[in-house]
Each structure stands twice: as C-alpha cells, then as structure tokens.
Amino acid sequence: MSAVNLLDFDTASLGRWFAEQGEKPFRARQVMRWVHRAGVANVEQMTDLSKDLRARLAQSAEIRAPGVLKDSTAPDGTRKWLLDVGAANGIETVFIPETNRGTLCISSQVGCALECAFCSTGRQGFNRNLSAAEIIGQLWHANRALGADLLNGKRVVTNVVMMGMGEPLANFDAVVTAMRVMLDDHAYGMSRRRVTLSTSGMVPWMDRLRDTLPVSLAVSLHAPNDALRDRLVPINRKWPLAELLAACRRYIEGAASAPDHADDEDEPVDELRQVKWQRHAAPRDFVTFEYVMLRDVNDRLDHARQLVDLIGDLPCKFNLIPFNPFPDAGFERSTQDAVLRFQAELIEAGFVTTVRKTRGQEIDGACGQLAGQVQDKTQRSARRADAESAA
Numbered sequence: 001m002s003a004v005n006l007l008d009f010d011t012a013s014l015g016r017w018f019a020e021q022g023e024k025p026f027r028a029r030q031v032m033r034w035v036h037r038a039g040v041a042n043v044e045q046m047t048d049l050s051k052d053l054r055a056r057l058a059q060s061a062e063i064r065a066p067g068v069l070k071d072s073t074a075p076d077g078t079r080k081w082l083l084d085v086g087a088a089n090g091i092e093t094v095f096i097p098e099t100n101r102g103t104l105c106i107s108s109q110v111g112c113a114l115e116c117a118f119c120s121t122g123r124q125g126f127n128r129n130l131s132a133a134e135i136i137g138q139l140w141h142a143n144r145a146l147g148a149d150l151l152n153g154k155r156v157v158t159n160v161v162m163m164g165m166g167e168p169l170a171n172f173d174a175v176v177t178a179m180r181v182m183l184d185d186h187a188y189g190m191s192r193r194r195v196t197l198s199t200s201g202m203v204p205w206m207d208r209l210r211d212t213l214p215v216s217l218a219v220s221l222h223a224p225n226d227a228l229r230d231r232l233v234p235i236n237r238k239w240p241l242a243e244l245l246a247a248c249r250r251y252i253e254g255a256a257s258a259p260d261h262a263d264d265e266d267e268p269v270d271e272l273r274q275v276k277w278q279r280h281a282a283p284r285d286f287v288t289f290e291y292v293m294l295r296d297v298n299d300r301l302d303h304a305r306q307l308v309d310l311i312g313d314l315p316c317k318f319n320l321i322p323f324n325p326f327p328d329a330g331f332e333r334s335t336q337d338a339v340l341r342f343q344a345e346l347i348e349a350g351f352v353t354t355v356r357k358t359r360g361q362e363i364d365g366a367c368g369q370l371a372g373q374v375q376d377k378t379q380r381s382a383r384r385a386d387a388e389s390a391a
C-alpha cells in the first residue's frame with residue numbers, strides 16, 4: 001500500500017481517513033496543526049500522538065511537498081521558487097514582501113490551457129492539474145523557507161493570491177481543498193479576505209465558488225469590449241463580458257438564495273467540529289479587475305472610457321498591471337504616461353484604481369510572467385511554430 005500524502009487532506013477528509021483506519025477522527029485536528037501550523041515534515045515530530053500511532057502513521061502516511069529546483073531572491077526581497085512536480089515539469093511560487101504584509105502567489109496547474117495572448121504561462125501549453133498537496137505544499141514550503149512560526153504567532157505569509165501558473169477554477173476541487181486548509185484555524189487560519197482567487201472568467205465555476213467557499217475574487221479583464229477581449233482572453237468567446245459581469249454581481253451578492261449543496265460531502269464527521277464556513281456572504285463587497293496595460297492595444301483613453309461605461313455601478317477596484325515583456329511576446333509595455341492617463345480617467349469616474357508595482361523583475365517574479373517548465377501536452381508550441389513558419 002502506498003503512503004498517503006497528508007498534504008492532500010483538509011481537516012474533514014483527514015478525519016474520515018482516520019476513521020477508516022480505526023482511529024479517532026479528532027486526530028485530524030492534531031495532525032493538521034503539526035503539519036501546517038508547526039510545519040513538520042515527519043510524523044515522528046508529532047509528539048502529542050502516542051508512539052504506537054506515530055509508528056502506524058509512519059507506515060501509512062507521509063508529508064511530501066514539491067521539491068525545490070531553484071530558489072532566487074531579487075534585490076527588492078521578492079523570492080521565487082521553481083518547484084519540481086515530476087516528469088521534467090516545474091511550477092513557480094513567488095513571495096512578495098511589503099512593509100505590512102507578505103503575499104504568496106501560488107500556482108494551480110502545470111501550464112495553462114487558456115492561451116491568453118499576453119501570458120508567458122499560456123504560451124507554454126498545458127500539462128496537468130496540480131493536486132491539492134502540490135497546491136497547499138507551496139504555502140507549506142514557503143512558510144518553512146521564510147521562517148514562519150504559526151504556533152508562536154510569527155506569520156510571514158499574510159496573504160495568498162491564486163494568480164500563479166494556471167486557471168484555478170479549471171482545477172476546482174483541488175484548489176478548493178487547498179483553500180479550505182488556508183482558511184482552517186487548525187492549519188493556516190487565514191481570513192477569506194486575505195485569500196484571493198483570480199480567474200480569467202470561467203462563469204459557471206465562479207458561481208460554484210460563491211456557493212462553496214467564497215474568497216476574495218479577482219477577474220482578469222484586460223479589455224473593455226468583447227472584440228478585443230476575444231483576442232486577448234480567448235475564453236471570452238465562450239463567456240463574453242455581459243455573462244462575466246453578471247457572474248461578478250452574483251458573486252458579490254453572495255449565495256443567500258443558492259442551493260446549499262456544494263460542500264456537503266466535506267461536512268465534519270463524528271466529534272470533529274470543524275468550523276463551518278459562512279457560505280452566504282462574499283468576503284468582500286467588490287471584485288478586483290486586473291487589467292494588463294499593453295501599448296497601443298488596450299491602453300488608450302477611449303478604452304478607459306469604454307471600461308467606465310461597461311462596468312457601470314458594479315462595485316469594483318481596478319488594478320492596472322504594467323506588462324512584463326518576454327521573448328516573442330508580440331506586445332509591448334504601455335508608457336508610464338499612458339498608464340497614468342488611463343488610471344486618472346478611471347479615478348475621475350469614481351473607481352479606486354491602483355497600478356501594480358513591478359516586483360522581482362530581476363528574477364522574472366512578476367505575476368503573468370511565471371514561466372516554470374512545462375512539458376506541453378497540448379502541442380501548442382508545435383502549432384505555434386507551424387503557424388509562424390507558414391506565415
């Protein structure tokens with residue numbers, strides 16, 4: 001029998017696993033604290049479990065996060081890890097320290113199938129979804145590497161953004177399991193406001209997330225009309241802007257009228273009294289729209305005005321992202337003037353609008369620039385090369 005990976009469980013599913021082993025389900029809470037709050041890598045270190053139980057656990061379970069292939073730190077403190085997820089694939093995780101917070105950008109897939117035109121990850125094609133262990137393993141690893149000590153109140157990663165490689169809603173179940181662990185007081189105990197999921201606009205799964213585990217929501221918008229968004233974010237052809245914005249409204253309004261079904265199977269068992277998530281309110285009363293600034297493509301003043309008309313009274317914030325060029329990107333970064341004019345137009349219309357600081361450029365650590373290493377199963381690189389040689 002192969003050993004289970006304890007990083008694959010949330011508290012409720014670990015309780016069920018213990019019950020199947022003939023153990024008390026409440027052991028799950030103890031083990032979650034050791035694995036995630038204390039950050040131990042070995043069941044031998046779980047000293048409040050009996051010796052017998054530790055011996056049995058050592059036979060049947062392990063704690064296995066992705067190994068580190070590369071660890072780089074930029075002069076501004078941004079730190080990036082290339083993590084080994086097997087079969088010559090690597091994913092990237094980035095830690096961005098700021099004065100009053102530390103944000104970890106986590107990947108959810110090896111590559112991405114969605115082919116956004118400006119995205120370095122999208123260029124590489126898609127290999128597979130990450131498991132829950134590989135997703136939460138990024139936070140587990142970062143906490144250990146950064147010297148966090150949650151048991152004694154030393155928190156280094158204060159915020160998590162699901163904005164690394166991949167479309168998180170395309171790997172729904174594993175991402176939700178990992179986010180449950182982030183929010184669980186027996187594990188990382190993060191507030192739902194400090195866990196942000198960023199989607200390119202997978203509308204049905206936005207509703208599912210609202211009904212299952214609402215966290216803060218960011219949407220990769222990048223264009224003020226369908227014609228341009230079809231080109232930049234091709235999933236727009238399936239769920240165009242009107243549907244996307246309606247889903248954003250539903251998300252903000254919360255799940256009060258939605259069927260209460262999504263996480264029934266994860267309800268606590270027996271004496272496990274896991275905190276029940278409040279499913280009926282969005283953690284924030286706005287959506288953050290991400291907008292990558294591409295020179296002469298989507299950065300003109302008339303684009304900003306279209307955006308104002310498009311969004312109307314939808315509660316939101318804008319985050320303008322300076323584009324990080326990569327080889328053969330086919331796009332250039334907007335000028336500083338263009339970004340500031342665009343920002344001013346949105347602010348004038350009453351929208352809170354920030355410009356993302358570029359961090360960690362020396363290590364290609366900025367979001368949207370996560371390259372990793374992907375053994376493409378979609379043949380995208382080959383198709384692209386064919387198209388270019390035919391042109």
Ligand code: SF4
Pocket residue numbers: 112113114115116119120121122123164165166167200220
């Ligand atoms: S921007 Fe996000 S959804 Fe689009 S291709 Fe890149 S990783 Fe995928």
